[in-house]
Amino acid sequence: MIGRRTTGGFLVRRLLPAVVVVPIVLGLLRLEGERAGLYGMTVGVPLMTRWFDRLEDKNRQAEEVLEQTEEKYRGIFDNAAEGIYQTNLKGNEITPNPALARVFGYDSPEDMTSSVTDVARQHFEVVGRRLAVHERTSAEARKQ
Numbered sequence: 001m002i003g004r005r006t007t008g009g010f011l012v013r014r015l016l017p018a019v020v021v022v023p024i025v026l027g028l029l030r031l032e033g034e035r036a037g038l039y040g041m042t043v044g045v046p047l048m049t050r051w052f053d054r055l056e057d058k059n060r061q062a063e064e065v066l067e068q069t070e071e072k073y074r075g076i077f078d079n080a081a082e083g084i085y086q087t088n089l090k091g092n093e094i095t096p097n098p099a100l101a102r103v104f105g106y107d108s109p110e111d112m113t114s115s116v117t118d119v120a121r122q123h124f125e126v127v128g129r130r131l132a133v134h135e136r137t138s139a140e141a142r143k144q
Contacts, residue, residue, distance in 0.1 A: 081141030087119050094119050103136050
């Protein structure tokens with residue numbers, strides 16, 4: 001590959017010396033710096049520790065924001081007056097909110113989840129039925 005007159009051969013010929021020489025030179029500079037007392041493990045470890053602490057703090061903050069956002073949208077989902085559900089493409093896994101469970105006559109979303117195995121066939125067979133569900137949900141929202 002080194003002797004070929006291709007772009008790859010050209011790049012290998014140009015980069016190979018740097019790939020070999022740069023790590024050796026950097027290693028020698030590090031050793032000389034340690035011998036001269038410019039730095040050592042007593043400097044490197046605290047710097048890495050601080051860096052990892054900052055990284056950990058940013059990760060913790062991101063997790064807190066994610067948790068707050070999940071709580072916010074869970075509250076919207078659970079307290080919506082409209083019936084809302086999530087399902088997979090096959091329609092066999094359902095996550096309804098309390099309003100939808102009430103519309104279909106279940107005591108809780110958990111009851112609906114445990115008894116519904118095929119959303120499309122059990123609750124939305126006909127397009128007209130979807131409209132009826134929408135009307136019932138809207139009427140229930142107006143009552144509240």
